[in-house]
Amino acid sequence: MQEEKFRDQISTVTDEGKRVWVYPKKPSGRFHNARVIVTTLLLAFLFGAPFIKVDGHPFMLLNVIDREFILFGIPFGPHDLHLFALAMISVIIGIFLFTVVYGRLFCGWVCPQTIFMEMVFRKIEYWIEGDFRQQQALNKAPWGGQKSFKKISKHIIFFSISFLIGNTFIAYIVGIEELFNIVTSPPTEHMTGFISVLVFSGLFYYVFSSFREQACTLVCPYGRLQGVMLDQNSIVIAYDNVRGEPRGKIRKGVDQSGQGDCIDCHLCVDVCPTGIDIRNGTQLECVNCTACIDACDDVMDRINKPRGLIRYASKNEIEKKIRSIFTPRAIGYTVVLLLLLSLTTTLLVTRSDFELTILRTPGMLYQEQPEDRISNLYDLKIVNKTFDEMPAEIELLNIDAEIKLIGTDLKIEPQGVAEGKFLVILDKSKLMGLNTPLEIAVKSNGKLIDVIKTSFLGKVNRKDNV
Numbered sequence: 001m002q003e004e005k006f007r008d009q010i011s012t013v014t015d016e017g018k019r020v021w022v023y024p025k026k027p028s029g030r031f032h033n034a035r036v037i038v039t040t041l042l043l044a045f046l047f048g049a050p051f052i053k054v055d056g057h058p059f060m061l062l063n064v065i066d067r068e069f070i071l072f073g074i075p076f077g078p079h080d081l082h083l084f085a086l087a088m089i090s091v092i093i094g095i096f097l098f099t100v101v102y103g104r105l106f107c108g109w110v111c112p113q114t115i116f117m118e119m120v121f122r123k124i125e126y127w128i129e130g131d132f133r134q135q136q137a138l139n140k141a142p143w144g145g146q147k148s149f150k151k152i153s154k155h156i157i158f159f160s161i162s163f164l165i166g167n168t169f170i171a172y173i174v175g176i177e178e179l180f181n182i183v184t185s186p187p188t189e190h191m192t193g194f195i196s197v198l199v200f201s202g203l204f205y206y207v208f209s210s211f212r213e214q215a216c217t218l219v220c221p222y223g224r225l226q227g228v229m230l231d232q233n234s235i236v237i238a239y240d241n242v243r244g245e246p247r248g249k250i251r252k253g254v255d256q257s258g259q260g261d262c263i264d265c266h267l268c269v270d271v272c273p274t275g276i277d278i279r280n281g282t283q284l285e286c287v288n289c290t291a292c293i294d295a296c297d298d299v300m301d302r303i304n305k306p307r308g309l310i311r312y313a314s315k316n317e318i319e320k321k322i323r324s325i326f327t328p329r330a331i332g333y334t335v336v337l338l339l340l341l342s343l344t345t346t347l348l349v350t351r352s353d354f355e356l357t358i359l360r361t362p363g364m365l366y367q368e369q370p371e372d373r374i375s376n377l378y379d380l381k382i383v384n385k386t387f388d389e390m391p392a393e394i395e396l397l398n399i400d401a402e403i404k405l406i407g408t409d410l411k412i413e414p415q416g417v418a419e420g421k422f423l424v425i426l427d428k429s430k431l432m433g434l435n436t437p438l439e440i441a442v443k444s445n446g447k448l449i450d451v452i453k454t455s456f457l458g459k460v461n462r463k464d465n466v
Helices: 002-008 030-051 078-102 105-109 112-129 132-140 145-174 176-184 187-211 214-219 222-229 291-302 315-320 328-349
Strands: 060-063 068-071 074-076 236-239 310-313 354-360 367-369 373-384 390-396 402-406 410-412 417-427 435-444 447-457
Touching (some): 030 112, 030 145, 060 145, 078 105, 078 222, 112 145, 145 176, 176 187, 354 447, 390 417, 410 417
Antiparallel strands (some): 068 074, 236 310, 354 373, 367 373, 373 417, 435 447
8 A cells, every 4th residue: 555655665775775864853851851861860770779888798699700799788699590581581572562552662661772862962062062963064064163073072972982892791791899909900911801902892882873773673573573563452552543533723714623633743753852743643663752643742742733733642542542451461461471470470579599408329139237237428519699608518417327438528518519429327226117217407607598308218127126
């Protein structure tokens, strides 16, 4: 269909395959002000979290290289892989749910690409080069002192911020202390860290100074995923074509009775950071930044029309006046998400600082020992989930017997795993049958970690018990 032809190509690419540089108009309005507040809070957390310590340890650490993870002060290791898997599944289901119900709300309000591009780098661009008309004129103007000063100043600031972002990114991986060592020491002493900082800084600089909205329209798969996740009840940023059409300019002395509320001012297109016309309908390039809502509301105020010609709404709400959020699909996602969150929360709440396993060594019978005693061999495994080294001691609670640790004393490194073997040596007279119950306590620095109930295998000498 001719009216759907816009879907055959991306708005930022010409028919010849050349890029169309987007010059969005400077946004303003109630939604923009709300996004400024959200952005301030998110950026404060992003740049402040690496400096926060909990009991001397980082509040957030995502050290993929050494498989060390700290989330909100809680250490996680490879032994917590199941928790990460559940958390990732929950996040994916949550994204599906929010997309089905609220469209690309994440992209417009939380996504780091949108936050940095629209709320940081573009604001610097507006501050140095002016609004979109001034930017277009500056780029078309011949090179001179003023243009050179503005361009060089802008890119110096852009790279400086990118360098700060790159350092922050590295701080989440290696920790703020190690980052400080990398920054303050000669590059030759931390060549890997130095190169990593430069690579990440260069990558961020390229994305935010040149690649820009193409990260959303060409690279990010989320925009394409929304095509299969959205339905006619999903709430997206939408143009009310029922109320707005047919479009027409306001002219004095001309009857406007058969005309819609849209005056075709083009401001909703001018402010769009991805260069689309929201009046064409939902498009994969739309990141739900709300700039078009603010622009349209401002125009409606000026011409004494009600706000909301462009607003958060579903297709059915606009065309059929039906607002249905909790559809069967949304309810299904909600139920699955709640179950996953409940399971993840339960596992987190019940998660202990240690995992302890004691099993009688498979395939081993009892061993005869001097002085009419016998022994069983046991395997011991202790997982230390804390930040501190843990010495461990083993003792029996319910029976008088000897424990002989095979090898050195047990000392478990932070986030480490210790495995060992030990013998339980028991007088034959204390055997209660083929299997004698045992209660084995594991302590650290005198503090009880756990008590494991197992059994001791041994044959009773009935002549001795007569």
